[in-house]
Amino acid sequence: MKLRLGGFSAERVLRRFLPRSLLGRSLLIVLVPLVLLQAVALQIFYGSHLDELSRRLAGSVAGEVAFMIDEIDRDPDTRHLTIQETDAHFGFKTAFLRGQLLQHLPPPDAPGPVDNDLEYGLNTDLNRPFTVGWNHSADFIRVYVQMADGVLRIDVPRKRLYIGTLYIFFLWLIGTALLLFGIAALFLRTQVRGIKRLAVAAESFGMGRDVGPIRPEGAIEVRRAATAFNRMQDRVRRFLAQRTTMLAGVSHDLRTPLTRLRLALAMLPEIPPGEAADMNTDIEEMEKLISVYLSFARGEGSEQAAPTDISLLLDDVAVAARRSGAVIDCDVPDSLVATLRPEAIRRAITNLVDNARRHARHIWLVATSTSRSLRIIIDDDGPGIPAARRETMLRPFESADPGGTGLGLAIAKDIIGAHGGDLLLLDRPGGGLRVVIELPG
Ligand SMILES: Nc1ncnc2c1ncn2[C@@H]1O[C@H](COP(=O)(O)OP(=O)(O)OP(=O)(O)O)[C@@H](O)[C@H]1O
Ligand SMILES: [Mg+2]
Missing domain, CATH: 3.30.565.10 (Histidine kinase-like ATPase, C-terminal domain)
Structure with missing residues (x-):
């Protein structure tokens, strides 16, 4: 049964897109599972792991912001000091905008990837209005919190919310994939080279050229094929040589009786002259043929250009x-x-x-x-x-x-x-x- 894809048979489609060379196909066989495996690993790691990780990071940042606000609330007079201390601890950059209202500040921009997690955390930890701006800077995320007498502007470093190793992880994946691909290509090339060499040698030998024995290399099957080819080549060459020698021998040996025949013919007076000439022509023809065989068997040796x-x-x-x-x-x-x-x-x-x-x-x-x-x-x-x-x-x-x-x-x-x-x-x-x-x- 053949699978059909919109009028095309799957086999045809596959054949069209599949590399034609053995090396290409072998590499594909290595590469497809490799990429699939990595894609699955990536999905498992980032699909579940990353979610959990970002929730926790966002939760911890929300907790710290809440802690800071609690501290300020406890003693508004030392706000300045509290801010200094918590900033130093958590890596925030905080400013107090006295007398401001949240509504009058520029509106927060489009939500980012951990948006929900952070806002969810702030929602549960803070009991006051806040907004989060994601696109203020490449380095930090801006959080505005409405206080009683103004707005607290906290810049949270993005690093605190994102996992910085994401790119490195990707690089690792791509790097290892490339490395494996390279190693596979290197190994497979040797295997394919053996087969290629065999194909070329067999073709030349078929055209009657002397290719000499080929060096067996690669996997055991490829080596066996090369050895078998060498043996076959040897046998065929020996066989041809034998045939040529036999031809030369036969032609050579026929010459002597033929010469005797011609002499005998010349010494037979009673044959009618016309018939003698016919017989002579036949003998000449035979001698000519024999000399052709002989010169073929010997190779065209003596004539000069x-x-x-x-x-x-x-x-x-x-x-x-x-x-x-x-x-x-x-x-x-x-x-x-x-x-x-x-x-x-x-x-x-x-x-x-x-x-x-x-x-x-x-x-x-x-x-x-x-x-x-x-x-x-x-x-x-x-x-x-x-x-x-x-x-x-x-x-x-x-x-x-x-x-x-x-x-x-x-x-x-x-x-x-x-x-x-x-x-x-x-x-x-x-x-x-x-x-x-x-x-x-
Ligand atoms: N001009 C041609 N037209 C058609 N067939 C040909 C022609 N020349 C050669 N052939 C075919 O090729 C074959 C091989 O030719 P080749 O000259 O090598 O041998 P041969 O003519 O059979 O024998 P020989 O030439 O040794 O007496 C012939 O048997 C013939 O079938
Ligand atoms: Mg001929």
Whole structure:
């Protein structure tokens, strides 16, 4: 059952206002109970305690005022002395306004917070008219009491009626809350850092980058995840290495019998020449494939970079593709020279054009350059590769074609990457695949 708040589900509202990061959420989990707890403590302390305290303070001030007036009443002649003495005792500042009447003095102002308590106290303790003024000064409260021959003006320090520690108490509450928040944030950051690092490492590793083992840190579960990730990474790397070694081994071992086959074929005079040529072509094809596997397994090692005319190279590839029946448009500048390993780049582009030829009817080759980079685009009008599968298709041995080895794109990407460039699979506007190669110029 879902809670609904005016058309919005509570879950949606919560999700909208909840922090998105783990750190934010964890801090919220710590902070909300903390603030609630303090609010409850504050309510309990000030709600009940403070009331009682202010009543008592007001009661004691009222008692002292009453005491002073009683003393004056007892002996009006020594009023002056009595006032001096009680003022010194209670911290009041008292003046006698001879002949004044309460009604003629400025009216008392708006009631303050302990107003009722003080007036209640004065009412019970004094048996005469009085008024209380709260806003005369920031330091004291003014009390007027009607005496027989004038008005007694008593300034009671506010400190006597309020609890001065209120702000300090608040500061303490806020201070401790901030302190706890800081400590929690510090601790939680370490935990979250472990998870974050793991996420980043897993993502890079998924993209085929070598991230190396990550350092386990944080809570035991996070550490376990990091250790498990390290172990997995190791296993996957070993597995890949094994596969490559096997590929190299098989390719290498196939070469010798293939060479023998070619020799044997050459020494068989009775085969009709046309058929011999076909068989030779097959064997050549096989040798070429094997050399591709081998160079993939070994890595593109030996070729050196040299200034190369990319336009010429692309034209060559286009001519070769047309020979095998492709419809291919080549739009390149007259000359576009860059320093790179020409055979490797030719292999990369040939692989891409081969792919396009296999899936599409029309191919477009475009090359452009800026002062800092070189861009080659290979477009086709085929079905393209769904965005979700592009990353997979760039990995070695990933193929969706029957008979495909799945090395074409991987080799191309590898070659471009080794040149410090990037190979991207995109959608061609108008349908089909667009391969963009960016090379540093
Ligand atoms: N231009 C393209 N249009 C549609 N799909 C493509 C295109 N290029 C590649 N693909 C898809 O990507 C997959 C991987 O391509 P890749 O070149 O790596 O391997 P392959 O062509 O299957 O084998 P290989 O090139 O090693 O002979 C292909 O199997 C194909 O499904
Ligand atoms: Mg291919």
